[in-house]
Amino acid sequence: MENQQATQPVMQQQTPHSVLSSVFGYKQFRAGQEQVIDAVLAGQDCLVLMPTGGGKSLCYQVPALLLPGITIVVSPLISLMQDQVAQLKAQGVAAAYINNSQSREEQQLIYQGLHQGQIKILYVAPERLLTDDFSTRLQHLNIGLFAIDEAHCVSHWGHDFRPHYYRLGQLKQRFSHIPIMALTATADIATRNDIVMQLGLTNAHIYTGSFDRPNIRYTIEEKFKPLSQLMRFLKEQKGQSGIIYCSSRKRVDDIAEKLVDAGYNAASYHAGLENEQRTFVQNAFARDDIHIVVATVAFGMGINKPNVRFVIHYDIPKNIESYYQETGRAGRDGLSAEAIMYFDPADVPRVKRFFDDIPDEQRRKVEEQRFNAMASFAEAQTCRRQILLNYFSEYQGKPCGNCDICLNPPKQFDGTELAQKALSCVYRVEQKFGMGYVIEVLRGANTIRIRENQHDQLSTFGLGKDKSVEYWLSILRQLIHHGLLHQDITQSSSLRLTEAARPVLKGDFALQLAEPRLEVKHVYKDKLARFNYDKKLFAKLRGLRKELADAEDVPPYVVFSDATLAEMAQKMPTSDAEFLKVSGVGFTKLNKYGAYFMNAIRMHLTS
Template structure:
């Protein structure tokens, strides 16, 4: 992809262009796919909706324009820890940035407002709750605002997996400030959620960038729960020395697993909402600084984590929806290096979540949650490439399997499924595309129940044509047809099955189709622990660089990755830079970091090379 800046001409006589800011301030040699187009739109003062995967570079989409535009960029961020982390990283790159939150004194907050009014700060991070207060809105009227960036924008929508009423009210900003460009950013939003974000924020003909949801560096693996505590200890021991997160659905499990890991010599701590605030802060800081390697947590942990070197995320229990799963697994491998997402699955866990959902009052929100939970169950029980299932859920279709998930690495047996698929698709069509999976299976198997008789579906030609196969068999077939794009589930109509255009040639037997032979034992197998792929680099030098980075970070009271992330250190151990020019060519090294850290890092690399060359 071209990295030519379309917004500003690059000239020594003009203001810096976006490409020079990318290289000189942030230390990256070229834009990632999609970043340039979004930055161009922002520089034209257009509203934007940006969907990029976690670790895909969303922040740069507003941080670079913020440095190019006159005025202050306001960033709406959900967590104090996330604000601090972003501001620390910006300051490390020489950017004047600040945040306003409840941990600050009144004098400190007023000082930030004065800097905003004077235009001496470029980016200010603030929570949605604070933005919506009358006092804050009034103060903003005296500030030269350049734009507003709304991070974690899926929280705006009732269709999103983490709906927050205070986010939904952020449309007030558009109403209060004429011609104010607003950018909404998130990693997880299906089509319905995206539409809702645009409406609620009042975005005007926004530039929409829908990036790929694929994180090819993450390996997706499912393990059947057998002896889960033994399995988790074995897995973590195989990943010893690597940083990771284990998610559980209860505080009791969090405490139990963290204790077991410590008993086995693993530097692990628990994190959940029942702990004292000071303890939670301690665990989060220790994890950020690599003082502990594993955090065992409820979903209360993680949104504020911007740690790039998380090598694995384990779900000890199945999550409630694919959006949460995607977002949580996305905390692994943000540096682009190989990472793993492992889910431990027991159908009883899914049944328990369904019982919990059944206890909620009937209504649209419950219907949405049911649809999402069913999709999560379908992912867990998938017989096709897990990445294809995941991407399809977000409306992104891939014809080829990924080769980097357990289903691809341990493929199920396959069979000619044209006739079976025709039966299933015909049944969906005959019931007028107005019923869900369970009902379709009942009709196919010729079940005798009142609902089928009331609709007259016992008279259909498809009634009973699948009675030779079990309920589980047909559920597996239908789910595979959904995953492969022949059927879709309409969330706004109680998850009824509907045919896609892709189904037509299959119904006419004009195309071939193979499906996985349904594994009716609910994936009764356990995958072997997969070692992460290693790049070719000097591992001894890499270890020395990490040790140096940790010492500098501790001295400056920063997380190590704010100095340099693992990907930058690995590139140093590959390239072996010995001059300032060589060091600047490493991704993540900008002018400010060259000036601040170049001498000591280059000195270590030179000493390491000299030690290698010396005769023994």
């Protein structure tokens, strides 16, 4: 079964830099890209760890155009393949994919193109790659490189393990002389080591890029009235693209419906929908026809849209890897983006109960440990980015200056008196009621239930009427976090005093609490401001881009990114030479689109 054909010498007429410039329109490589490309051109296996939006694709696309033969890219999702191929074709690269969305006739044409040397990059799912029929076809092709995207799916320790990926270790057994490049954005040390072992990478060049995404602002808001919090944020976004992740299909549908009723261009996405509907939503989102997608994690790795400006987690994710990967879908174009999570500490025990259903004890412990790290991240009072980067073993000594903790540090105050009121109230209602009821008593609510229980006669009734429900909710949560209270989930989450509450109640201990943040102000900024561009011209170029994209049935970003349009609106190129100096413009795009955009710029200059 082994393919004995060794990697041939690299063709000399082009260099990595010339391909980067002429094909992709970029003037210089990002950190790590050139080293990885040089290694694979020398026939070396590679493991590439770069953040989402860090430029992983170029690590195999550039050598694919320099190596003789075909590069096979293993990709997990049809939508991701389609996006990548559309972008490559727009840049003049002979790329194709084979998947179940195609007819048998279409697939036969692709196979014919492969055998005739007409295709340089082929995308394929792991399920198909490992079939006997496809494996036999590979024996007769001149293959220069295997690239395995989302390689963390190979590992049992990865947060998104997939059995078909696990079998990719067979590639080294069958094609021992062909280099393999494994790429991922999310892998802790255990997962990285497992990827190398499972794929049989030999003497691999390992590049671990920075996991930092400085353009993303991380914010965690205490969950009071999440729908109202969400609506307030969306009012400030002015039609920007975003994703809202929820923990259940029911919640996805409910929130999407409310957003549509409120006038937002939104749609839901989850595994319970028909495949045609999911495909429609994903394509419409990519084409800017839908601005907001409300989704479960089923809306996953296929998101290749560069201008997602915000990602919101309506519920806490199950691990930091998932959170990092999902937030990383914002700001792939390098422009500023928001990552917001609404967090209720009461969700922590609820999520933990899900792990009881995992039959494998070792796997269950790993998942519980990862969720504990996620919960600690959400509850932390220190720089969010430091915690994230430290989790991935990228230690940072200084706060980032672009997260909620850095921008608005928690203000401490002497909360002893407030704590005494709350703890006394819990005691006087005999520790039989949950947060909502305790807060009603504190605020002196005139309800039938309180009157029937005669709790309107308590000394603590109305003692906290000067504070809002949200304020007291934050205080009670902090008392739980400090270990003075705990919620008994076996008794309808009733609040119970702990032994640690005694000295606070007696006044023997001064308790410092954080001032509740009842409303987080999100400052809307022009994400393209650094270009100092002509906004009217940018709007015209954006409209032109949409027209061209719709005519070709491709997403607008396949034509040009927002950043490229902003640079055009800044530099206003009117000649081929000037147009080529804009980042993201290569020769193919100059020939294909240059005349349209330069004509629009000339008309704007003379209007």
